[in-house]
Amino acid sequence: MMSQEKLKILDMIQSKVITPSEGAELLGALDKDEKIEAKSLKKAAFKMFKIKINSGDGDKVNIQIPLEFAKVALKSQNKRGKVMKLDKLNDMDLDIDFDAILDMIESGTVGKIIDIESADGDKVEIVIE
Secondary structure: OOOHHHHHHHHHHHOOOOOHHHHHHHHHHHHHHHHHHHHHHHHHHOOEEEEEEEOOOOOEEEEEEEHHHHHHHHHHHHHOOOOOEEEEEOOEEEEOOHHHHHHHHHOOOOEEEEEEEOOOOOEEEEEEO
16 A cells, blocks of 8 residues: 555656656655664564573573563553562562563663662663663
8 A cells, every 4th residue: 555645746746746756756765764664663573571680699590571572461460460579589589560660661661670789699680672
């Protein structure tokens, strides 16, 4: 299906408001803009939600899921009225408010959103990239 902008340019050519070469130039610019927009949308769709946990005694957890999947999972969890509780890492008990994380995702936040390091060397990071 042809866009309204392209149809308007073709009408302008037919009505001799612009020359065919000017029309071709405008159509080319529209195509270029559409390709750039499509690439931007594709990039946005492949952002990742990452959780990294490294305990002081060497245990490691590395979770990486597509951001859109993380949004669905977090919304599902919120409907049950729960806040995800991570098991103890050594003696560090972590309660993470995934409502707040979901709000950050919805607002387009990118980068490290949680960065916790205990005195025992336990580290927890949640990143959107």
